[in-house]
Amino acid sequence: MTLQEQQGEAELIAAILAGETQLYHDLIRPYERPVYLLALSYMKNETDAEDVAQEAFLKAFRHLSSFRADAKFSTWLISIALNEARGRLRRQTAARTESLDKDPDEEGAVSPALLRDWREIPSEAVERGEIRDLLRKAVETLPEIYREVFLLRDVEELNINETAEALNISVSAVKVRLHRARLMLQKYLAPQLKSVTKPKRRWFAWS
Amino acid sequence: MVIECKHVWTYISDYLDGTLSEEIRVTVQKHLEHCELCSAILDSTRNILVLTADDRVFELPVGFSERLHQRLEEELKQKKGS
Numbered sequence: 326m327t328l329q330e331q332q333g334e335a336e337l338i339a340a341i342l343a344g345e346t347q348l349y350h351d352l353i354r355p356y357e358r359p360v361y362l363l364a365l366s367y368m369k370n371e372t373d374a375e376d377v378a379q380e381a382f383l384k385a386f387r388h389l390s391s392f393r394a395d396a397k398f399s400t401w402l403i404s405i406a407l408n409e410a411r412g413r414l415r416r417q418t419a420a421r422t423e424s425l426d427k428d429p430d431e432e433g434a435v436s437p438a439l440l441r442d443w444r445e446i447p448s449e450a451v452e453r454g455e456i457r458d459l460l461r462k463a464v465e466t467l468p469e470i471y472r473e474v475f476l477l478r479d480v481e482e483l484n485i486n487e488t489a490e491a492l493n494i495s496v497s498a499v500k501v502r503l504h505r506a507r508l509m510l511q512k513y514l515a516p517q518l519k520s521v522t523k524p525k526r527r528w529f530a531w532s
Numbered sequence: 533m534v535i536e537c538k539h540v541w542t543y544i545s546d547y548l549d550g551t552l553s554e555e556i557r558v559t560v561q562k563h564l565e566h567c568e569l570c571s572a573i574l575d576s577t578r579n580i581l582v583l584t585a586d587d588r589v590f591e592l593p594v595g596f597s598e599r600l601h602q603r604l605e606e607e608l609k610q611k612k613g614s
């Protein structure tokens with residue numbers, strides 16, 4: 326975000342707080358996607374994710390006056406969404422039992438899938454539903470702490486500091502988790518993508 | 533300085549982000565020039581990151597925006613009325 330955009334945002338917020346509440350629609354438009362995706366990564370289903378996202382945008386509106394002008398609206402909003410998603414998961418009873426005894430950042434290295442060559446897969450491949458499903462599933466199966474960092478940093482393109490702030494973790498934790506997430510995705514996806522995008526042999530080739 | 537493949541892998545993420553120190557970057561670069569294995573790992577990782585970041589992979593559900601702004605509108609009206 327440019328300084329200008331950031332200033333524009335600060336002005337919007339001031340105007341909304343001064344009573345021009347309609348401007349809230351404009352304020353949040355750029356964040357619909359990141360907030361939804363983050364919610365989806367927790368809730369794992371579209372309906373709950375949409376609920377969480379709506380709730381987060383409403384809460385942010387209701388608490389807009391407590392937003393500190395020196396903070397970034399995006400990270401503040403994302404942490405509200407995060408709390409909403411986590412709170413809801415906790416309420417959904419036995420949610421998932423994540424091991425709390427060991428610091429996940431201390432775990433051993435992730436090794437990549439070993440390949441001897443890589444044939445570039447062009448972005449048009451994403452038009453194939455099968456490829457989209459594969460990519461989505463890969464991200465969804467990442468452990469939560471890696472998934473959230475990956476989504477914010479690589480999919481939503483927040484910078485390292487913004488990601489750290491939004492998730493309330495250190496910059497070095499962001500780096501470690503991001504690295505692991507990327508290698509996990511490479512490990513999971515490289516062999517599968519390679520086989521689904523393999524050029525088809527003609528029927529008369531040696532088989 | 534010569535490094536092993538295993539060490540190169542630990543630098544992949546920083547290498548892609550361009551956040552390695554100059555010295556390590558050069559070392560990694562040199563290794564990549566003659567190691568097919570590490571080059572393929574790096575290329576596939578970079579490629580996978582481009583694909584997963586594509587807007588078409590994670591889409592907002594149809595009508596998401598409309599429903600959201602509708603709900604906000606109700607809230608905004610209430611606020612005004614109160």
Ligand SMILES: [Zn+2]
Pocket residue numbers: 536537538540563567568569570571
């Ligand atoms: Zn190597």
